[in-house]
Amino acid sequence: MGLFLHQVLAGIATGGIYACMGLAVVMIYQAIDHLNFAQGEMAMFSTFVAWQLIQWGAPYWVAFLATVAISFAAGVAIDRIVFKPIHGAPVLSHVVVFIAMLSIFNSGAGYIWDYQIKTFPSPFGTGDLFGQNLVSRHDAGMIAVTLMMLMGLYFFFRHTRIGLAMRAAAASPDSARLAGIRVGWMVALGWGMAAAIGAIAGMMIAPVVFLEPNMMVSILLYGFAGAVLGGLTSPGGAVLGGFSVGVIENLAATYIPGAGRELKLTIALFIIVAVLIFKPSGLFGRPVVSRV
Amino acid sequence: MTALIETRGLCAFYGDVQVLFGLDLAVEEGGITALLGANGAGKTTTLRALCGMVRMRGDIRFAGQSIAGQATETIVRRGIAHVPEGRGTFSRQTVEENLQIGAMTRRDRAGIADDIECVYGYFPRLKERRHQQAGTLSGGEQQMLAVGRAMMLRPRLMLLDEPSFGLAPMVVEEMFGIFGTLNRRERMSMLIVEQNAALALALAGSAYLIETGSLVMAGSARDVGSDENIRRSYLGY
Amino acid sequence: MHSPDMPRSASLDADARSPAVASLTAWHVLALVGGLIVIAGLPFVVKNFFVFQITLAVIYAIAILGLNLLTGVNGQFSLGHSAFYAIGAYTAAIMMNADIGYGWTLPAAGLACFISGFLFGLPALRLEGIYLALATFALAVATPQLLKVNFLEDWTGGVQGISIIKPDAPFGLPLNADQWLYFFTIAVAALLYLGAANLVKSRTGRALVAIRDHPVAASAMGINVPLYKSLIFGVSALYTGVAGALGAIAIQFVAPDSFTFTLAIALFVGLVVGGVGSIPGTLFGGAFVLFVPNIAEKVSKGLAGAVYGVILILLIYLMPTGVAGLVRWTTGMLGRRAVAREANPETKPDTKTSAELARLEGDKSGVQAR
Numbered sequence: 001m002g003l004f005l006h007q008v009l010a011g012i013a014t015g016g017i018y019a020c021m022g023l024a025v026v027m028i029y030q031a032i033d034h035l036n037f038a039q040g041e042m043a044m045f046s047t048f049v050a051w052q053l054i055q056w057g058a059p060y061w062v063a064f065l066a067t068v069a070i071s072f073a074a075g076v077a078i079d080r081i082v083f084k085p086i087h088g089a090p091v092l093s094h095v096v097v098f099i100a101m102l103s104i105f106n107s108g109a110g111y112i113w114d115y116q117i118k119t120f121p122s123p124f125g126t127g128d129l130f131g132q133n134l135v136s137r138h139d140a141g142m143i144a145v146t147l148m149m150l151m152g153l154y155f156f157f158r159h160t161r162i163g164l165a166m167r168a169a170a171a172s173p174d175s176a177r178l179a180g181i182r183v184g185w186m187v188a189l190g191w192g193m194a195a196a197i198g199a200i201a202g203m204m205i206a207p208v209v210f211l212e213p214n215m216m217v218s219i220l221l222y223g224f225a226g227a228v229l230g231g232l233t234s235p236g237g238a239v240l241g242g243f244s245v246g247v248i249e250n251l252a253a254t255y256i257p258g259a260g261r262e263l264k265l266t267i268a269l270f271i272i273v274a275v276l277i278f279k280p281s282g283l284f285g286r287p288v289v290s291r292v
Numbered sequence: 293m294t295a296l297i298e299t300r301g302l303c304a305f306y307g308d309v310q311v312l313f314g315l316d317l318a319v320e321e322g323g324i325t326a327l328l329g330a331n332g333a334g335k336t337t338t339l340r341a342l343c344g345m346v347r348m349r350g351d352i353r354f355a356g357q358s359i360a361g362q363a364t365e366t367i368v369r370r371g372i373a374h375v376p377e378g379r380g381t382f383s384r385q386t387v388e389e390n391l392q393i394g395a396m397t398r399r400d401r402a403g404i405a406d407d408i409e410c411v412y413g414y415f416p417r418l419k420e421r422r423h424q425q426a427g428t429l430s431g432g433e434q435q436m437l438a439v440g441r442a443m444m445l446r447p448r449l450m451l452l453d454e455p456s457f458g459l460a461p462m463v464v465e466e467m468f469g470i471f472g473t474l475n476r477r478e479r480m481s482m483l484i485v486e487q488n489a490a491l492a493l494a495l496a497g498s499a500y501l502i503e504t505g506s507l508v509m510a511g512s513a514r515d516v517g518s519d520e521n522i523r524r525s526y527l528g529y
Numbered sequence: 530m531h532s533p534d535m536p537r538s539a540s541l542d543a544d545a546r547s548p549a550v551a552s553l554t555a556w557h558v559l560a561l562v563g564g565l566i567v568i569a570g571l572p573f574v575v576k577n578f579f580v581f582q583i584t585l586a587v588i589y590a591i592a593i594l595g596l597n598l599l600t601g602v603n604g605q606f607s608l609g610h611s612a613f614y615a616i617g618a619y620t621a622a623i624m625m626n627a628d629i630g631y632g633w634t635l636p637a638a639g640l641a642c643f644i645s646g647f648l649f650g651l652p653a654l655r656l657e658g659i660y661l662a663l664a665t666f667a668l669a670v671a672t673p674q675l676l677k678v679n680f681l682e683d684w685t686g687g688v689q690g691i692s693i694i695k696p697d698a699p700f701g702l703p704l705n706a707d708q709w710l711y712f713f714t715i716a717v718a719a720l721l722y723l724g725a726a727n728l729v730k731s732r733t734g735r736a737l738v739a740i741r742d743h744p745v746a747a748s749a750m751g752i753n754v755p756l757y758k759s760l761i762f763g764v765s766a767l768y769t770g771v772a773g774a775l776g777a778i779a780i781q782f783v784a785p786d787s788f789t790f791t792l793a794i795a796l797f798v799g800l801v802v803g804g805v806g807s808i809p810g811t812l813f814g815g816a817f818v819l820f821v822p823n824i825a826e827k828v829s830k831g832l833a834g835a836v837y838g839v840i841l842i843l844l845i846y847l848m849p850t851g852v853a854g855l856v857r858w859t860t861g862m863l864g865r866r867a868v869a870r871e872a873n874p875e876t877k878p879d880t881k882t883s884a885e886l887a888r889l890e891g892d893k894s895g896v897q898a899r
Contacts, residue, residue: 029659034659035659035662035663082842085846086845086846086849088849089845089849089850090805090849090850092600092606092797092800092801092805093801093845093849093850095662095797095801096797096798096801096802096841096845097841097842097845099794099797099798099838099841100837100838100839100841100842100845101838101842102838103834103835103837103838103841104834104835104838104839106834107831107832107833107834107835107836107837107838108832108834108835110831110834111831111832111835218670221666221667221670224663224666225663225667228660228663232659265670265671265674266670266671266674266675269667269670269671270667270671272667273652273664273667276655276656276660276663276664277652277655277656280655280656280657280660
């Protein structure tokens with residue numbers, strides 16, 4: 001029983017990473033109805049920017065806020081500059097551009113900052129929470145930040161006018177235009193927010209997995225898995241999904257024989273696929289009702 | 293009476309295909325104008341052209357100012373509400389959220405709240421379903437919601453694209469009655485596109501007939517409605 | 530931007546009916562003959578390594594063709610075809626290791642992949658658009674890990690993989706191994722491409738396209754949608770699997786890390802760049818997948834990925850519907866000018882009948898009404 005509890009908690013701790021990433025993924029999906037495959041690399045790049053600022057002597061929270069602001073602006077810029085010209089292109093072409101951005105950010109980060117692993121500081125300090133051997137201070141802090149972002153987003157989308165405008169623009173751009181909503185700028189705003197959340201996710205994750213250009217590759221996949229498991233229409237679901245993926249992965253590795261470290265990811269993925277098959281909109285997503 | 297909106301030489305294109313060939317039409321301030329024609333004549337395209345949703349050429353003036361070539365959002369903000377074919381419902385949002393979306397360009401919170409109640413006054417069935425996901429509403433209810441959403445803009449001009457489409461006759465009668473009321477009480481000018489000619493002519497003050505992208509007749513609703521050819525081709529008697 | 534839907538512009542048999550093609554047939558024959566000469570003569574005038582590269586490009590083209598049948602023709606979004614490529618490759622490697630002739634590896638790989646593709650297609654029926662993409666992507670990510678797993682090691686050779694020997698030309702033909710494999714691959718490719726073209730033009734092909742564009746309407750017209758979707762998954766996997774087998778023979782080596790999701794993404798990129806839904810486009814896609822990463826690396830070693838990304842973005846800007854889309858647009862422009870010239874001067878060339886207007890207007894609303 002002790003092992004089980006420990007694995008569950010450890011799973012929740014790693015799940016915090018996936019939850020954070022999943023939140024950024026769902027954020028942009030809600031804004032533009034596409035999955036941004038370059039999300040992880042953008043987050044990684046932002047984290048490097050923060051690292052650089054810290055190297056240049058900035059205090060942690062200054063670097064943190066500056067990075068979030070820069071990432072927001074960069075997200076808006078990327079949408080307006082890179083994605084505007086292909087506005088009418090088919091979906092698959094958009095996916096290729098996402099892949100291209102992935103490649104550019106990954107390669108760019110490696111070129112500017114090289115591939116050696118770097119350490120990234122945690123603002124929560126090292127050591128375990130309250131000295132107990134259950135969860136580390138950083139993990140607890142990371143979970144807290146994720147939940148705070150989630151609550152902030154929830155409030156933003158459900159209770160502000162601009163949040164509603166964004167939702168409308170994503171749901172039905174033509175109808176939104178007919179309501180006078182400037183759809184183009186709503187999408188850009190979504191991009192900015194997603195980039196900012198991604199930056200926060202990256203800065204939370206880096207202390208755990210260490211900073212290097214390929215750090216986000218598998219984490220993004222876990223983030224997708226969590227988002228899908230929870231339901232792509234639900235930021236809360238994405239967070240819960242992320243935690244669940246962490247727990248499932250850990251428990252599977254512990255209890256399923258033959259599943260070494262190599263197969264952890266595979267098992268988690270297949271479990272998610274199984275969930276999808278039985279409940280495509282995810283565990284917490286709202287099934288989309290559409291009249292034929 | 294002055295024209296609230298008028299076009300001169302309006303042409304519209306889907307890609308390289310031209311579908312409207314030089315339309316000259318006008319809607320008078322405070323009036324209701326019907327745009328009649330068979331399926332595929334170009335009625336919907338005309339409304340889309342007025343809202344900047346299709347590639348167009350020619351002149352469009354709203355309240356004396358040219359709006360040709362402007363973005364849809366900008367045109368809408370000038371005070372034109374378009375209830376599109378297909379209703380344009382935000383299915384994943386609730387009924388009330390749909391109405392709030394309609395008011396997105398306004399800043400007066402009290403006014404918006406009042407207007408929502410006003411819409412519910414016209415459409416009590418919407419009030420019953422105010423927290424329901426809009427996609428689950430019936431066709432008639434979605435049409436009411438679309439009109440309600442347009443009303444939230446407090447527009448000077450409302451464009452209605454086939455409001456009777458797919459609705460039961462009783463619902464249609466109710467709806468057209470409300471259009472009349474809106475026109476009289478809220479001083480809302482309207483341009484109604486309809487295949488159901490009899491219905492539109494009973495409500496409208498003036499009418500246009502469009503065939504394969506060109507206007508073939510224009511005049512008062514009474515004149516158009518009593519025309520021999522119109523009666524035979526579009527009114528069935 | 531709206532919910533994921535497939536490009537509707539890929540009208541596969543439109544070219545056959547457009548009047549522009551009739552007047553180009555003479556050019557077609559000339560191009561065909563010229564092409565055959567080039568293909569036949571190539572291995573004897575260029576370096577062996579280049580022959581090897583062309584062979585690989587064709588192999589990738591076949592793999593992309595498989596993906597195209599699934600995604601382009603039938604609208605099922607797959608980011609996991611590297612898995613089928615791997616299955617094909619390993620089938621070939623294992624068989625050749627057991628001294629079975631390489632000729633048998635292709636049908637075996639095809640069969641193995643058809644079955645696995647069909648089996649994967651069954652649960653995939655419940656997934657749409659982005660969910661299917663993620664599920665297939667999961668498959669791609671899982672594949673290398675599964676190949677490394679302990680209890681399969683006796684067959685798969687584990688992390689080390691399996692080495693094979695490239696077969697020599699049969700009947701003592703005066704060709705070296707690379708040249709023979711080149712011709713062998715071209716022959717297989719010709720067969721497979723003909724098969725694909727036939728499939729697309731047939732009733733089955735039209736049913737698949739109907740399922741892509743309007744699944745509900747297709748089903749209402751009596752098309753057995755689940756069966757078709759699963760079968761085409763199988764066929765698509767078959768094509769990519771055969772490509773995988775050929776690839777294994779060409780490279781003479783299979784190992785788990787040769788078949789990561791990077792390959793799946795590369796195939797997908799090749800598909801889009803060539804033109805989704807276009808069969809000839811896959812040839813360009815195959816060449817792109819092989820040569821462009823190398824070019825990118827030559828431009829800048831440290832920023833190879835960035836250069837590759839920039840090239841991709843530029844290509845999408847210039848040709849959002851791929852090379853095939855560009856060709857279609859160009860021939861369309863030429864064709865329309867020819868028609869306009871021939872048209873009766875009294876009729877307006879661009880007038881549409883009411884029926885066509887209705888269709889155009891209907892496309893914007895109608896069935897998609899929310």
